[in-house]
Amino acid sequence: DAGITQSPRHKVTETGTPVTLRCHQTENHRYMYWYRQDPGHGLRLIHYSYGVKDTDKGEVSDGYSVSRSKTEDFLLTLESATSSQTSVYFCAIRQGGKGPFSTDTQYFGPGTRLTVL
Amino acid sequence: QQQVKQSPQSLIVQKGGISIINCAYENTAFDYFPWYQQFPGKGPALLIAIRPDVSEKKEGRFTISFNKSAKQFSLHIMDSQPGDSATYFCAASEDTGKLIFGQGTTLQVKP
Numbered sequence: 001d002a003g004i005t006q007s008p009r010h011k012v013t014e015t016g017t018p019v020t021l022r023c024h025q026t027e028n029h030r031y032m033y034w035y036r037q038d039p040g041h042g043l044r045l046i047h048y049s050y051g052v053k054d055t056d057k058g059e060v061s062d063g064y065s066v067s068r069s070k071t072e073d074f075l076l077t078l079e080s081a082t083s084s085q086t087s088v089y090f091c092a093i094r095q096g097g098k099g100p101f102s103t104d105t106q107y108f109g110p111g112t113r114l115t116v117l
Numbered sequence: 118q119q120q121v122k123q124s125p126q127s128l129i130v131q132k133g134g135i136s137i138i139n140c141a142y143e144n145t146a147f148d149y150f151p152w153y154q155q156f157p158g159k160g161p162a163l164l165i166a167i168r169p170d171v172s173e174k175k176e177g178r179f180t181i182s183f184n185k186s187a188k189q190f191s192l193h194i195m196d197s198q199p200g201d202s203a204t205y206f207c208a209a210s211e212d213t214g215k216l217i218f219g220q221g222t223t224l225q226v227k228p
Binding site for chain 2: 033042048
């Protein structure tokens, strides 16, 4: 599982409240990602980080912010949750391969199921 | 805009049969094409991946076939087993490492 944990694993909240999801890794990987998974859409990238304090937007970043003050932690914040943000959120880390035919594997955490009422 | 299109949405195969899932992409800058397997309640797990300099990669019962000119790639599961029942996602990325996923295929292998 590449030492990835996510917390909380389940959360129910109300529209308009702030929510923070945490991704924690233990193997000092540089790259970390937040995705959301919705039926019919696969997984879509929200934000990603390529180092401490270095982050960038993905394809569905509106309504989300992220922070990475330590290598091991990548936080996803919904400033004011909406029902459209009900989803399963996955964190991933990227391991670089070695050699000319390497593949850059992303390993995913167990997910956080968020329900916004 | 869906940059990676996956089909079929669902697939039912008899035990011992061949499961085939197809993906098509648009961005010719993509240079890494992984397939992920996901069981209910779990995160996706890398199954097999390919780069466009080869046309086929096989790992056990799983094979990726890649057609660069057609911008298509597919996953073949030989001798499908009930334990293969899961959701499968194709994906593609450029050197940035940002993965673009297909919509997913739910595979059911009947005993």
